[in-house]
Amino acid sequence: MKAQHKTSYNLLMSKNQTLIARSLHAVWHPCTQMKHHEHFPLIPIVRGEGVWLYDADGKRYLDTVSSWWVNLFGHNHPGIKEAIKQQLDTLEHVMLAGFTHEPVVALSEQLAKLTGLGHAFYASDGASATEIALKMSFHYWRNTGHAKKTKFISLQHSYHGETLGALGVTDVAIFKDTYAPLLLQSAQMPSPDFRLAEQGENAEQFALRCACALETYIAAHHDELAAFIIEPLVQCAGGMGFYHPVYLKRAREICTQYQVHLIADEIAVGFGRTGKMFACEHAAPHVSDIADFVCLSKGITGGYLPLSVVLTKDEIYQAFYDDRTVRGFLHSHSYTGNPLACSAALATLAIFEQAQVLHHNQNISKNIQTSMQVLTHLPIQHLRHQGMIHAFDVQTNNAQFSRDCYANGLAKGLLLRPIGNTVYFMPPYVINEEDIDWMVKQTALVVQQSL
Ligand SMILES: *Cc1c(COP(=O)(O)O)cnc(C)c1O
Numbered sequence: 001m002k003a004q005h006k007t008s009y010n011l012l013m014s015k016n017q018t019l020i021a022r023s024l025h026a027v028w029h030p031c032t033q034m035k036h037h038e039h040f041p042l043i044p045i046v047r048g049e050g051v052w053l054y055d056a057d058g059k060r061y062l063d064t065v066s067s068w069w070v071n072l073f074g075h076n077h078p079g080i081k082e083a084i085k086q087q088l089d090t091l092e093h094v095m096l097a098g099f100t101h102e103p104v105v106a107l108s109e110q111l112a113k114l115t116g117l118g119h120a121f122y123a124s125d126g127a128s129a130t131e132i133a134l135k136m137s138f139h140y141w142r143n144t145g146h147a148k149k150t151k152f153i154s155l156q157h158s159y160h161g162e163t164l165g166a167l168g169v170t171d172v173a174i175f176k177d178t179y180a181p182l183l184l185q186s187a188q189m190p191s192p193d194f195r196l197a198e199q200g201e202n203a204e205q206f207a208l209r210c211a212c213a214l215e216t217y218i219a220a221h222h223d224e225l226a227a228f229i230i231e232p233l234v235q236c237a238g239g240m241g242f243y244h245p246v247y248l249k250r251a252r253e254i255c256t257q258y259q260v261h262l263i264a265d266e267i268a269v270g271f272g273r274t275g276k277m278f279a280c281e282h283a284a285p286h287v288s289d290i291a292d293f294v295c296l297s298k299g300i301t302g303g304y305l306p307l308s309v310v311l312t313k314d315e316i317y318q319a320f321y322d323d324r325t326v327r328g329f330l331h332s333h334s335y336t337g338n339p340l341a342c343s344a345a346l347a348t349l350a351i352f353e354q355a356q357v358l359h360h361n362q363n364i365s366k367n368i369q370t371s372m373q374v375l376t377h378l379p380i381q382h383l384r385h386q387g388m389i390h391a392f393d394v395q396t397n398n399a400q401f402s403r404d405c406y407a408n409g410l411a412k413g414l415l416l417r418p419i420g421n422t423v424y425f426m427p428p429y430v431i432n433e434e435d436i437d438w439m440v441k442q443t444a445l446v447v448q449q450s451l
Pocket residue numbers: 124125126127128130159160161162231236237265266267268269297298
């Protein structure tokens with residue numbers, strides 16, 4: 001059984017098995033203890049359509065997690081596909097230092113309009129956006145005579161990516177602890193996740209209490225603080241922790257009072273996931289009312305191509321604008337502002353404009369909530385939703401719950417990836433009523449099986 005994949009691929013193997021064996025031989029998969037694949041299925045996908053993924057043997061899986069939260073309008077979307085194809089016929093890529101092109105300009109203009117933050121700096125992954133925002137914040141303070149502002153704070157249970165800088169402000173032990181000696185030191189503020197509230201305390205009261213703790217810390221340390229980085233409204237990777245928007249409002253006021261930047265990491269929650277275009281809009285009319293920097297990625301291209309961006313305001317941009325080269329932001333990635341990715345993003349934004357997506361999503365969310373009532377006979381708590389994110393926590397003694405649930409889900413044709421004991425749905429926005437009903441009923445069976 002062990003290391004079977006290392007033997008030659010015999011002709012009796014299905015197409016699936018052949019691809020699995022080759023993958024286990026040659027590919028080092030992300031966020032994975034590869035040895036687990038001795039027992040765990042690796043699923044070879046050959047095509048996607050809408051909310052469904054198909055493997056090489058024709059079996060299909062409902063993508064309830066939007067392929068790690070990136071897909072917005074389903075797999076194989078004609079509009080986004082067409083935009084990429086058209087761009088491919090004219091310009092696939094050109095370096096962005098010293099050069100520019102229509103897709104990156106148009107996308108920056110549209111993002112500026114949507115967020116109120118008028119200067120766009122691009123990269124390809126979310127973690128790179130985090131790095132850029134941290135570096136820009138630090139460099140802004142340095143350029144403006146505050147060289148002592150070198151430290152960052154974030155929330156408990158926060159997640160901002162896996163590169164060294166991003167991991168330094170992340171607070172998920174399983175990702176972070178191993179690399180602790182390599183990381184920049186940052187302090188974590190109490191999370192306003194309302195599952196942590198005391199009995200009798202509502203989400204708003206709890207958020208305000210956490211904001212008080214934030215204020216106490218910032219008041220004492222603002223001299224050395226560059227920025228507070230936060231996932232607005234939902235701490236996704238930390239277990240779909242929701243909190244009251246008053247926390248963002250207070251955080252903004254405190255950061256303004258003490259001259260500390262606020263970096264909104266909307267990498268997971270942007271582009272409609274929380275019910276508004278951006279999660280900051282639950283706390284104020286525009287992202288720019290809350291954030292000095294916003295990081296976007298994941299859904300930005302509808303899940304088609306890697307792209308991330310940091311948007312910031314004029315005052316910050318101006319602090320870098322100078323005759324001296326070193327005062328500029330000398331950061332780059334080879335694929336910065338890739339035209340194919342930008343055209344996918346423009347096509348994605350066009351869908352938001354044409355299709356009344358946020359309005360339509362309200363109905364989908366209601367359907368999911370109604371269907372989820374079948375789960376209430378299970379040992380669960382904190383059944384919750386925020387826009388298109390629906391979650392609940394399972395009470396079980398099974399220490400392997402999340403892995404069992406994942407495997408049992410796959411067996412039933414469901415791509416579910418619980419975070420610890422938190423099961424959640426974050427499907428593409430094109431999921432229909434029938435699929436919602438099926439998804440939730442199958443999930444009830446899977447959870448029951450995995451207790
Ligand atoms: C996924 C995520 C990141 C990291 O993005 P990558 O593209 O995986 O590097 C950062 N912040 C948040 C909130 C995320 O959910």
